Amino acid sequence: MGETPLTGNALEVRGLTRAFGARKALDKVDFDLPEGAFLSIFGPNGAGKTTLVKILTTLLNPSAGSVKVCGLDVVTDAVELRHKIGLISHNPLLYADLTAEENLLFFAEMYGIPEAEERVRELLESVELDHRRLDLTRTFSRGMLQRLSIARALLHRPDILFLDEPYSGLDPHAMDILDTLVAQIRGEHTFVMISHDLSKGLELCSHALILANGKVVMFDERDAIDEAAFRETYRATVGMGVA
């Protein structure tokens, strides 16, 4: 693995297009995101948000255009890039028939993390699940699964964290814990979050992006955004329906 080029940008997206048959889920998407930023992505269902995150996380290849994450191309440098990204999804991405500890140790081996047991213990404590470390995750509540999912995503100390509707289905206590964890690591990571919750997304972000019909409708820094105008634009995009 080579040195990661320092570009100052965590994301560089140029002319990104992704087609499924004749339908374009993403159509010539362009934007840059600086390192350390928190990007909230909004848009109606079918706008292309999840497709965008799947491409940024190397789970899907673009049909056209170029995408660099942490200076690495998502297609040609995918294996190296995967060391630098973490994903917290509305799905926990955890094995139900493994214990909390076994799940984290499994992923620690996949990432080749040194002193994995120590790292796993530290993370289980930080998400307040150390007392349930030997329990199968199928016995966990939704909130507990999401906390463990956060631990899994942070295991390899990624540079950039992708959050795909992470608050979906969480009870208020679990939302508080997630807020606290995000606040704790905010300065150490770049964040990209998909959200349907405008208030939450705008509260957390440094940059905001609205997608509709696979195109960027609005992208700007949070400080430059007039919230009323932003909400109006968002409402108009929801009315645009799906691509």
Place this chain on the structure above:
Amino acid sequence: MASASWRQFKAILRKDLVMEMRTHEMITSMGLYAILTMVVYQIALTEAGEALDVRLVMPGLIWVAFIFMSLLGLNRSFVHEKDQGCIDALLLSPVDRPVIFFAKFSGNLLFLLAVEVLSLPVFAFLFLQGREGISNPIWLLGVVMLAASVGISGVGTLLATMTVNTSGKDILLAVVFVPLMYPLLRAAVGATFAAVIGGPGSIETFWSWMAWVAGFDVIMLLVAFGLYEFVIGA
């Protein structure tokens, strides 16, 4: 890099073994299917009585049971990965896709061999009691079971990956898998027949059929290895 791949291979295989030991989903479904199939065979052949030398049809009966039994297991082999989106977490990790293939293939092979080994005594109990047994050394049967199971697991792992996200995956896997298995099935039945019936020239016949089995294994494993990155990312 090679040691990283080896570590990841062991981790995925160990994870699959641990989960199977806990749930018994694959072993139980495959084992029950094998036993029930043999009981049905036994009923179907009851009227033939002593007039039928069961050894003549035994190779075909065994491999038909094993092929359909393996379908059940292969259908289940990706269920854990699909649950809760685990396959995405696996694909997000820095693992070469062929490593995932070989780990899943090895797990499927171990489970298939375990059920095959357990079901053979049942077959012998139901069909060979008081009759002439296997003419050639029994380890020949072990060789053909091992080699044919490699091909079944290799092709099956690739196809199970392709069909896991499709609707009606059970029937789709069967429709694609069984025709692809035809050459292997023919060669495995031929080799098993030569091992069971014996007689002059049977060992030579056995090894000539085994060459077909080995050829199928090599070709199909290479194809699966080459296609897996595309298939799992599709």
